[in-house]
Amino acid sequence: MSDRTSPFARDTTLHGDCDRRDAAWYIDKGVEWLLFLGGISAILFIIGIFAFITHEGMGFITTRFDAGEFFTTQYWTPSDEYDPEYGILAMLAGTASVTGLAMLTAIPFSLGAAIYIGEFAGERAREALKILVELLAAIPSVVWGFIGLSVMNPLLIALFDIPVGLNIVNAGILLGLMATPIMTSIAEDALKAVPDRYREAAEAMGATRWQVIYKVVLPAARNGLLGAVLLGVGRAFGETMVVLMATGHAINIPDSPFDAVRALTATIAAELGETTAGSDHWGALFTIGILLFVITFLINLSADLIVRGIRGK
Amino acid sequence: MFRRFAAALFPLLLATTVLAQQSIQIKGSDTLVNVAQAWAAAYSGMRGGLSIAVNGGGSGNGIAAMLDGNVDIANASRAMRQGELELARQRGLHPLRHVAGYDAVAVYLHPDNPNRRLTMDQLREIYIRDGGLRRWSQFGDPVPGCPSDEVVVVSRQNNSGTYAYFRGEVLGRGKYRQGALEMHGSRNVVDLVSKTPCAIGYSGLAYANDQVRMACIAAPGEVCVTPDIASASTGGYPLSRPLLMYTNGEPRGEIKAYIDWIRGDAGQCILYEMGYAPIREVHCHDDKARPNHG
Numbered sequence: 001m002s003d004r005t006s007p008f009a010r011d012t013t014l015h016g017d018c019d020r021r022d023a024a025w026y027i028d029k030g031v032e033w034l035l036f037l038g039g040i041s042a043i044l045f046i047i048g049i050f051a052f053i054t055h056e057g058m059g060f061i062t063t064r065f066d067a068g069e070f071f072t073t074q075y076w077t078p079s080d081e082y083d084p085e086y087g088i089l090a091m092l093a094g095t096a097s098v099t100g101l102a103m104l105t106a107i108p109f110s111l112g113a114a115i116y117i118g119e120f121a122g123e124r125a126r127e128a129l130k131i132l133v134e135l136l137a138a139i140p141s142v143v144w145g146f147i148g149l150s151v152m153n154p155l156l157i158a159l160f161d162i163p164v165g166l167n168i169v170n171a172g173i174l175l176g177l178m179a180t181p182i183m184t185s186i187a188e189d190a191l192k193a194v195p196d197r198y199r200e201a202a203e204a205m206g207a208t209r210w211q212v213i214y215k216v217v218l219p220a221a222r223n224g225l226l227g228a229v230l231l232g233v234g235r236a237f238g239e240t241m242v243v244l245m246a247t248g249h250a251i252n253i254p255d256s257p258f259d260a261v262r263a264l265t266a267t268i269a270a271e272l273g274e275t276t277a278g279s280d281h282w283g284a285l286f287t288i289g290i291l292l293f294v295i296t297f298l299i300n301l302s303a304d305l306i307v308r309g310i311r312g313k
Numbered sequence: 314m315f316r317r318f319a320a321a322l323f324p325l326l327l328a329t330t331v332l333a334q335q336s337i338q339i340k341g342s343d344t345l346v347n348v349a350q351a352w353a354a355a356y357s358g359m360r361g362g363l364s365i366a367v368n369g370g371g372s373g374n375g376i377a378a379m380l381d382g383n384v385d386i387a388n389a390s391r392a393m394r395q396g397e398l399e400l401a402r403q404r405g406l407h408p409l410r411h412v413a414g415y416d417a418v419a420v421y422l423h424p425d426n427p428n429r430r431l432t433m434d435q436l437r438e439i440y441i442r443d444g445g446l447r448r449w450s451q452f453g454d455p456v457p458g459c460p461s462d463e464v465v466v467v468s469r470q471n472n473s474g475t476y477a478y479f480r481g482e483v484l485g486r487g488k489y490r491q492g493a494l495e496m497h498g499s500r501n502v503v504d505l506v507s508k509t510p511c512a513i514g515y516s517g518l519a520y521a522n523d524q525v526r527m528a529c530i531a532a533p534g535e536v537c538v539t540p541d542i543a544s545a546s547t548g549g550y551p552l553s554r555p556l557l558m559y560t561n562g563e564p565r566g567e568i569k570a571y572i573d574w575i576r577g578d579a580g581q582c583i584l585y586e587m588g589y590a591p592i593r594e595v596h597c598h599d600d601k602a603r604p605n606h607g
Contacts, residue, residue: 075488079373079476081477164512249496250492251491252492262495270495271470274472276377
């Protein structure tokens with residue numbers, strides 16, 4: 001930030017403050033402050049949200065909470081009148097397995113799309129594909145969830161002879177498709193950032209197109225691609241509606257990809273609305289919220305750092 | 314999504330009820346919310362100037378709001394818990410329950426499932442944590458269209474009044490089976506069972522449709538009973554429950570008149586038309602086929 005644009009530091013020693021105080025001057029100052037507020041509002045909101053969920057969760061964390069029970073047991077019956085249990089291990093396993101399968105789906109799709117758009121497609125095909133990929137991102141998550149319930153569920157039952165089609169595979173495939181747009185566009189940016197002289201040098205050595213991509217472009221874009229995957233993980237991890245509708249919402253440590261599971265986000269979505277404010281159950285849900293906040297924050301932060309190349313080439 | 318919309322609407326409702334001269338605030342059970350809204354619409358239409366605000370949010374939330382003095386009536390599909398009664402006593406409140414109707418919690422099966430007769434003990438072994446009944450062939454007949462033979466246990470989300478009621482009646486203090494599919498809303502339970510031959514689920518009688526079958530349930534030492542309006546009213550069906558309205562102390566004035574009207578013929582006919590069982594035999598003016606209401 002230079003002195004000229006900062007609302008706080010003005011260099012009065014050199015120029016003095018001899019601006020005319022007319023309407024334009026006040027409008028200028030006003031706009032400067034408004035833009036400053038807009039600029040820092042994201043930080044204020046993040047701090048505010050974190051303070052809020054911490055405040056709501058604190059009542060539980062300081063009283064009933066037992067880290068051993070919370071993280072290492074799989075029983076979650078917080079509404080039990082006599083013997084409530086607050087274990088999230090099964091939900092951690094559910095979130096992790098669905099996110100993992102989503103990445104197995106999304107990485108080939110998004111990497112393939114990015115390589116084709118960035119390295120092979122002509123000008124017009126590139127523009128058309130980029131718009132279509134963006135369109136995929138515009139589908140509301142509740143619509144994806146609906147597809148999970150009414151299309152994927154019977155399809156999976158018919159294909160694999162399983163009792164219920166609401167499971168890891170169902171939600172994982174949908175989440176993978178949802179994460180594909182952001183991963184494609186970040187991955188394509190990463191490929192574009194590889195200087196053309198690398199490609200030209202490789203081609204001059206007699207490399208085929210695939211050899212150029214595989215041996216030169218992909219290794220050079222490694223950090224950007226890793227960042228794309230991590231952002232996709234963050235997207236899949238925090239998604240709520242699809243996992244609520246398509247996982248089966250069963251508290252269960254899965255031993256097969258066709259098992260119904262339950263995600264941390266879906267638990268909050270399903271239970272918070274009908275939970276008495278201030279109760280242990282309420283506090284436990286906010287504690288899950290804190291955990292989700294911290295994990296997604298770390299994932300997105302590391303993705304950002306990797307994409308910016310701060311960790312070096 | 315709807316909840317967020319409702320939350321945005323809430324201040325608006327609050328503003329309108331403050332402006333109106335007479336108002337009754339009601340909150341609670343989602344099982345009762347449809348019929349409570351129908352009652353409110355009919356009653357306030359009859360008596361201009363009286364506004365009745367009905368909110369869902371679950372039995373627990375309704376009771377909590379009543380104990381906080383935020384609402385006049387709490388709708389509940391379960392009785393008040395020991396902890397809630399204790400809280401009321403500490404605050405010097407005297408919650409009074411009024412039975413507004415009856416509901417049967419039906420056990421739903423896929424139409425292809427031949428195992429239509431279940432005892433309460435069998436239900437318990439299906440639903441309880443680590444229970445012994447896990448395969449349909451254990452009941453005698455395998456289910457066509459269910460090659461895995463596995464009983465897919467469908468339950469409700471853990472803060473629903475129906476979840477708490479079913480648990481109390483069937484499992485006592487036992488806990489639900491780990492891995493049961495916890496569906497959000499009664500409608501979703503019935504939908505899932507209708508598409509899943511291996512599944513068993515429970516939900517209010519009012520959610521029955523022709524894509525599912527209701528199991529005939531036998532209490533210990535009794536013959537089995539299939540739920541209907543009559544067996545819910547008389548209590549002949551083992552899983553019938555009263556639908557309750559709680560007030561703080563004996564209701565007076567408008568609130569008393571409203572509850573009396575609900576328990577009278579007009580209110581009970583509305584309840585009956587929505588698929589629930591009236592508290593006594595009523596003769597409704599327009600005795601058309603009962604719609605399956607959601």
